[in-house]
Amino acid sequence: MRTFKHAAALLALTLCIGSAPAQQRVEQVQQGGQVVQDGIVVQPLSRTRSLAKRLISPEQVEQQASQQYVAMLSQAKEQGALYPATHPQVNRLRNIARRIIPHSTRWNADAQNWKWQVNLFNSDQVNAFCLPGGRIGFYSGIISKLHLTDDEIAAIMGHEVAHALREHGRERAGKAAATGLLARLGGAAASVLLGVDPNITGGFANAAGQLAVLKFSRDEEREADLIGLDIAARAGYDPRAGIALWRKMASLDERGAPIQLLSTHPGGEDRIAIIQDHMNVLLPVYARAKGTTVARLPAYRTTAIR
Template sequence: MKHPLIHLAIGSLFVVSGSVMAQNNAPQDGVKVGEMSIFRKLAGNGQLEGQAAQQYAQTMQQAQEQHALAPSNNPQVIRLRAIAAKLIPFAMRWNERALDWKWQVNLLGSKQINAYCMPGGKIAFYTGILDTLKLTDDEVAIVMGHEIAHALREHGAERAGKTMAANLGVKALELLASVKGYDPNLAGALGGGVAKVGMLKFSRDDETEADVVGLDIAARAGYDPRAGVALWQKMGMASKGAPPQWLSTHPAGSDRIAEIQRHLPEVMPLYAHAKGLDLNAITAYKTNVKGIAAVD
């Protein structure tokens, strides 16, 4: 569903100090994921971060020109920045480059159910995701942790690198077809179709990885990772008629819930430690929407 975009933005810089060990792989405790993709090196992270900073600044400038810049005392802005300030220190361990990022958090007024974190730590939330889904602080942290994880795992550079490699593959297929006497245009079209389906799969894998890493970050910051289950139940209510999973860059909601539940044994101890609670004494997570059961 498309809605008119009403820009509402605020910039906020977070400076995080302290020595935090950063690494490309998962920490020793918490969730485990593999090495970051080598394809990200093809695109060049520094260049992407610079481009992202420019694009982000332009978006903020446009919002200012439209007189849609919310004041710093906007309750939702204060809320988002407070949650980000808790998450960011625990993000550093996933990527040492994040130590030098100039983190920002902005609120974009739109009915779109969306949020993102661009390379370099440029975070934006849309009012639609906060208002439509009635997100609790724990659920905001799950969304934000997921988006931060995309930047930390350098998925933007990875996708750019994979696109470059796929394009080279299609060109090679066209050349081979021409040498063999076949129609290079037909070969290129077939190869491009296969590459497109493959890129959708890569994107779904990135989404799953971001879900898992985001859970780890949120739990360490003291936010209940079980909120991810309620979040995707809410998302399912709001996204009726979504495309089938194999034609989508995002995994199906039921698959995401199953993946979150699979990793709860890894992240619930982190949450309990952050809250200073006995793991066995933690009560079920209850969201604020009727019809969604408590999550044990």
């Protein structure tokens, strides 16, 4: 069986482009050039759309993401690397997604029309992704190596979904398209992941030198952390899982285990501190979802990695 490489994260970074939503049922306050929504500072969704939208339409993005996801599933199935729908871990992921998805429209109203999918790939990579249109993928390694609780899976899923909801790939996609890269990246990613002839998929070699433009900024990571935990908390998952999760990530990274998620998602105590600073916003949301108060919430319990 082939080991999955870097394509999922690349696809998620490259293709996270969508159409503008009308914000609904949210507490939103303009603050300078930023927006404070549900107690979380975010950038307006329109900030980086112009160039990318001229170069590639939302319809083209949706079609490309759909095609790439179908190709990933097909190849993984052929290689025996796609877990069946009946597998307990697939059911677990999909049940968590069912609870999270209804709360995604707070951050992008278009999400109500997304064709959500959740699948699990048999790979030892510590990684997960969400493509445009709600196409979610987890690698089995991230569950097994980090011994994730449901709350921690929800934190990861929320984080990846948040990147798609907030269209964090648009600026990088615009830059890539401006250099002629965008049209080839989807095929390049498929070549890396699926072993397809690079002459067919678009020429990975020409794209390799441009991958730096695909990394998320620190502000985008902060948004994804906090928005992901907001979505998870509203679904009844403990936001304190975000702190436990990133400590596990750091611990595994210190042991020399390759964590693809950290290659584009910078870790460290600073991001944990930001999450802790927002517990005054996140914990009340979680407590309401559980029908209790913050004072009555039990301490968060995780499972140690071995």
